[in-house]
Amino acid sequence: MSQIAAILVFALALLTMVVAMLLWTRARTRERQEEVLLRLRAGADAAGLAGIGGEVQRVENPLLRWVCHLVWRTGADTDPGMIARWLIAFVLLVPVAIVLMGWLAGLVAILIVLTITWAVLARQAARRRAQIIDQLPDFLESVSRVLSAGNSLEESLIASAQEAHDPLRGLFVSVGRQIRLGASVDAVLAEMAEIHRLRDLQVMAMAATINRRYGGSLRDIFRSLVQAIRSRDMAARELRALTAETRFSAVVLAVIPVGLMLYILARNPEYYSDMWADSGGRMMLIGSALMQVAGVVVIWRMIAGVQDGEA
Known part of the structure; x- marks a missing residue:
C-alpha cells in the first residue's frame, strides 16, 4: 500500500511539474507575442519583420532542431515551443514508466514508442x-x-x-x-x-x-x-525495378528472426524465461537482440541508400 501511495505522490509531483512548465512556456509565448505587436504598432519595417520571423523559427538546441525538422517534413506547421513542450512531457513520463513497469520493461516500452513514432514521421516525410x-x-x-x-x-x-x-x-x-x-x-x-x-x-x-x-x-x-x-x-x-528482388529479400531477412521469436514465445513462454534466469542465456539473448537491431539498421541504411540515389 505504501508503494502505491509513493507512486501516486511521484506521479502527482511530475504532473505538477508538467503543468508548471506549460504555464511558464505559455507566459513566455504571450510575452513574445506582445513584444511583436508593440513593434508592429511602432511601425517596424520589412527587415525588422524578417528578423522577428527568424527569431521565432530559429532553433539553437540540436535535439530540438532535429525533432522540429522531422515534424516539419511531414507538413505539420507546429511551433517549436509546442514541440519543446511535447519533449519535456515525454521526458517527465520516462521515470513514471520505469517506476510502474520496472527499469527493463520501462526502457523497452520507451524505445518501442520512440521507434514507432520516428518510423511513422519518417514514412510520412518521405512520402x-x-x-x-x-x-x-x-x-x-x-x-x-x-x-x-x-x-x-x-x-x-x-x-x-x-x-x-x-x-x-x-x-x-x-x-x-x-x-x-x-x-x-x-x-x-x-x-x-x-x-x-x-x-x-x-x-x-x-x-x-x-x-x-x-x-x-x-x-x-x-x-x-x-x-x-x-x-x-x-x-x-x-x-x-532492378533492385526490387534485393529489397524484398532484405525485408524478409529482417522480419523472419522477429517472427520466429514471437512464434516461440507464443508456443513456449517458459523458453525465454528460463534462458533469462541463466547468466549465459541472458548474455545470449542480449547479444542476439543487439545483433538483430544492428542488422535491421544496416539493411535499412542499404534501402535508404537506394532511395537517396533516387532523389
Whole structure:
C-alpha cells in the first residue's frame, strides 16, 4: 500500500511539474507575442519583420532542431515551443514508466514508442518529399513562364505557388510569406532545402544567389534543372525495378528472426524465461537482440541508400 501511495505522490509531483512548465512556456509565448505587436504598432519595417520571423523559427538546441525538422517534413506547421513542450512531457513520463513497469520493461516500452513514432514521421516525410519532387518540374516550368513575362524571381515563385497543388503549394506559400516579410529568396530556399532535404531547392537557392550577385538567365538554369529531375526520375524507376528482388529479400531477412521469436514465445513462454534466469542465456539473448537491431539498421541504411540515389 505504501508503494502505491509513493507512486501516486511521484506521479502527482511530475504532473505538477508538467503543468508548471506549460504555464511558464505559455507566459513566455504571450510575452513574445506582445513584444511583436508593440513593434508592429511602432511601425517596424520589412527587415525588422524578417528578423522577428527568424527569431521565432530559429532553433539553437540540436535535439530540438532535429525533432522540429522531422515534424516539419511531414507538413505539420507546429511551433517549436509546442514541440519543446511535447519533449519535456515525454521526458517527465520516462521515470513514471520505469517506476510502474520496472527499469527493463520501462526502457523497452520507451524505445518501442520512440521507434514507432520516428518510423511513422519518417514514412510520412518521405512520402511528402516524393510528392514534392514529382510536382517540382511542372512548378519550375510555371516559374520560367512567369519569368518570361518580365517578373522577378520572388514574384514568379509567389504567382506559381498559387497555381500549384499540395504539398508543393504549401511549401512555396510559406516561402512567399517569408519573402513578403523581407527575407531574401536565396536564404529562404536554402533553409527549406535543409529542413526538407531537397537538393533541388538548394540548386534553386544557389541559382538565385548567383543571379542576384552576378546576373544571368534563371530560365536556362531552371530548364536544365527540370531536365535533370526528369532524367533522374527515369533512372530511379529503372533502379527500383532492378533492385526490387534485393529489397524484398532484405525485408524478409529482417522480419523472419522477429517472427520466429514471437512464434516461440507464443508456443513456449517458459523458453525465454528460463534462458533469462541463466547468466549465459541472458548474455545470449542480449547479444542476439543487439545483433538483430544492428542488422535491421544496416539493411535499412542499404534501402535508404537506394532511395537517396533516387532523389
